[in-house]
Amino acid sequence: MKILIIGANGHIGKIITPILQQRHEIITAGRNSGDVSVDISSVASLENLFAQIGTVDAAVCAAGDSITSDLLSMTDEKYFTGVQQKLLAQINLVITGLKHISDNGSFTLISGKMGEHPTKGSSGKAVANGAVNSFVLAAALEMPRGVRINVISPSKITDIATEDLINGYLKSITTSANGGIIRIGYN
Amino acid sequence: MKILIIGANGHIGKIITPILQQRHEIITAGRNSGDVSVDISSVASLENLFAQIGTVDAAVCAAGDSITSDLLSMTDEKYFTGVQQKLLAQINLVITGLKHISDNGSFTLISGKMGEHPTKGSSGKAVANGAVNSFVLAAALEMPRGVRINVISPSKITDIATEDLINGYLKSITTSANGGIIRIGYN
Numbered sequence: 347m348k349i350l351i352i353g354a355n356g357h358i359g360k361i362i363t364p365i366l367q368q369r370h371e372i373i374t375a376g377r378n379s380g381d382v383s384v385d386i387s388s389v390a391s392l393e394n395l396f397a398q399i400g401t402v403d404a405a406v407c408a409a410g411d412s413i414t415s416d417l418l419s420m421t422d423e424k425y426f427t428g429v430q431q432k433l434l435a436q437i438n439l440v441i442t443g444l445k446h447i448s449d450n451g452s453f454t455l456i457s458g459k460m461g462e463h464p465t466k467g468s469s470g471k472a473v474a475n476g477a478v479n480s481f482v483l484a485a486a487l488e489m490p491r492g493v494r495i496n497v498i499s500p501s502k503i504t505d506i507a508t509e510d511l512i513n514g515y516l517k518s519i520t521t522s523a524n525g526g527i528i529r530i531g532y533n
Numbered sequence: 534m535k536i537l538i539i540g541a542n543g544h545i546g547k548i549i550t551p552i553l554q555q556r557h558e559i560i561t562a563g564r565n566s567g568d569v570s571v572d573i574s575s576v577a578s579l580e581n582l583f584a585q586i587g588t589v590d591a592a593v594c595a596a597g598d599s600i601t602s603d604l605l606s607m608t609d610e611k612y613f614t615g616v617q618q619k620l621l622a623q624i625n626l627v628i629t630g631l632k633h634i635s636d637n638g639s640f641t642l643i644s645g646k647m648g649e650h651p652t653k654g655s656s657g658k659a660v661a662n663g664a665v666n667s668f669v670l671a672a673a674l675e676m677p678r679g680v681r682i683n684v685i686s687p688s689k690i691t692d693i694a695t696e697d698l699i700n701g702y703l704k705s706i707t708t709s710a711n712g713g714i715i716r717i718g719y720n
Contacts, residue, residue: 389609416675417628417671417672417674417675417676418631418675418677420628421628422576422621422624422625422628425621425624426621429616429620429621429664433616433660433664434609434612434613434616437609437612437660438609441604441607441608441609444605460667460671461663461667462667462670463670464667464670464671464674465674466674466675467675468671469668469671469672469675471671472667472668472670472671473620473624473664473667473668473671474664475667476648476663476664476666476667476668476670477616477620477660477661477663477664477667479663480647480648480649480651480659480660480662480663480664481656481659481660481663483649483650483651483659483663484604484647484651484655484656484658484659484660485604485656487604487651487652487653488603488604488605488653488654488656489604490605
């Protein structure tokens with residue numbers, strides 16, 4: 347399988363990429379690292395990426411920034427960071443990627459536990475994560491050509507068992523799962 | 534109680550406003566209607582609103598646009614409409630309104646059933662609604678001075694019993710509910 351991994355150099359990307367490389371052809375992409383440079387907040391940059399790499403069987407996004415801050419220190423700009431970098435960027439990957447993904451291919455996005463079970467200081471993360479989860483639930487209903495979409499929702503990286511994380515990604519990429527919020531490390 | 538209602542002239546606003554007016558002092562505000570003009574997507578416009586009306590005991594938002602469209606016709610701009618007009622606008626209302634709301638006051642936002650139970654064509658709504666729900670869950674943990682925040686999540690207006698809708702708003706405004714996703718007309 348030819349798999350695009352965006353954010354392969356992040357905490358989660360570093361765990362899953364070597365495992366997926368054992369059995370699949372992996373292309374990594376990121377703003378500052380990877381085989382190909384891409385800024386997924388830009389549709390033009392995504393189109394340029396796919397022009398270079400061609401069709402893929404799976405697109406995985408393990409990247410997306412949002413701001414952690416006390417509610418009373420949050421500003422519209424801080425909320426917008428997560429909205430732009432984690433939510434709209436991943437939506438861009440899907441709406442652009444749909445033109446470049448194989449029949450029966452898959453998208454695997456990333457959200458996070460704070461979307462469903464927030465803690466103090468997490469409202470910026472909660473907004474982005476909750477929106478990504480809802481996007482996946484909705485988009486899964488309309489994927490064309492057998493394409494599937496799921497989202498990995500991890501807890502803090504320190505609360506995650508490596509095996510659970512890998513199994514979550516394999517479930518999304520290699521099974522018939524569609525529209526799943528795959529929760530990892532929730533207690 | 535002095536209650537600000539944004540979007541009093543919309544489908545839901547028209548149901549709840551006359552009921553709340555029976556017992557409370559109501560100030561209505563909206564882009565094109567209401568006692569005071571406001572564009573809640575602009576923090577400056579919200580500051581100007583509160584400069585005119587002073588402190589309120591409850592702030593209710595029953596307004597927020599998002600785009601309904603088949604997934605394959607959605608664009609980044611269409612998603613951004615809901616993000617800006619329904620999500621970021623309501624966040625603006627809260628972060629600006631916190632400076633102008635009474636101790637033990639309340640915010641009542643609006644989301645919608647498509648955030649949790651989307652149907653085909655609803656991905657634009659799903660994103661905005663899911664994000665608003667998660668914002669409320671997170672923000673409720675950090676409200677200062679006894680202030681509370683809840684969100685009304687209505688189904689389609691035709692599936693809603695008027696009494697349920699009114700009871701939902703009264704629960705948010707007049708009880709100790711905090712961090713609630715108040716679902717109306719779900720089947």
